Amino acid sequence: MTDWVLHLIDAGGYWGIFLLMVLENVFPPVPSELIMGIGGIRVGQGRMAMEWLLLAGTIGTTVGNYFWYLVGHILGFHRLKPLVDRYGRWATLEWRDVEKLDHIFGKYGQIVVFVFRFLPAFRTMISLPAGLFRMGHVRFLAWTAGGALIWNIILAYAGYLLGQNFRDIDKYVGPVATACVVGAVILYLWRLATWKPRG
Secondary structure, rough: OOHHHHHHHHHHHHHHHHHHHHHHHHHHOOOOOHHHHHHHHHHHOOOOOOOHHHHHHHHHHHHHHHHHHHHOOOOOOOOOOHHHHHHHHHHHHHHHHHHHHHHHHHHHHHHHHHHHOOOOOHHHHHHHHHOOOOOOOOHHHHHHHHHHHHHHHHHHHHHHHHHHHHHHHHHHHHHHHHHHHHHHHHHHHHHHHOOOOOO
């Protein structure tokens, strides 16, 4: 994966960074840690400017997240009820749980979106409920961009400081991301096995 990301960044420059960050959020197997880290290396080599790297990466992240937000927004909160009534067992939730989530997003949606930008595997997933529960477009975009900018600064400067050694991050990012997904699957299976409707 590292070689493919390197090729696209070197061939496309800032547009390559933008495209990769969009893909990272629409199809999460492409890790942002690797993309922005390599971008930071290129800054250290004098082949990119940090401000343009961060701009391209942050806009790409925001666009990718906005895709899933729009999917949720189009589906809509109220269209969920028949699905929850019919398939709630498999989602381990009832309609009252959905209403609680709606209340949480109404009061703390921006904080939830911002904080989740720093959590592996959940960075993109949070965009769907944000759209479902009709968090405002401007609020969603602003808090997503803010969280993404901070995260991208950390990754880009890590690449800048670590130089070529950052390329080895691909060996560690993959297993960590896999562990997070496996953990989420185990948690889901446990909830599924122990879930009972409250009636």
